[in-house]
Amino acid sequence: MSFDDSVRLIWSLTTSGGGTTITTSGNSGPYTAPGPTTPTATNARTAVDLRRIDDLWLSVNATGGSGTALTVQVDGYDGQGNLFPQLLKATLTPAPPGQAVAFGGRHGGGGTGTYFVLPEWGRVSWALTGTMTGVEIALYGR
Secondary structure, three states, rough: OOOOOOOOOEEEEEOOOOOOOOOOEOOOOOOOEEEEOOOOOOOOOOOOEEOOOOOEEEEEEEOOOOOOOEEEEEEEOOOOOOOEEOOOOOEEEOOEEEEEEEEEEOOOOOOOOOOOOOOOEEEEEEEEEEEOEEEEEEEOOO
């Protein structure tokens, strides 16, 4: 059983201050190892905290721009900060407007769902061809 069965927003492009226009590849931020001022139990190591999450839903939306493809993925980190790319991947192609979704986790799901156990820490990253506007990337979990 999950720690909390309610769905919540874990990370989004707009709430992180990234705006809604993207012109280059990027990610939600770096992994920060714990140290004297960042104890393991209390402080986040990344902007994507998966410690109490069983399942993920990644949504990607773009309304305009000259881009031809946008690939967004959820990556994971092990306890040593080693990156394991592409736990989930959603690709928006061809050019916007459009939407793409990916979901997975402990309960997986039917069809395109993927079964996997989540690490404690993650990262949302994206690769882009061209420029896209009206972009929202959101990661939800429960």
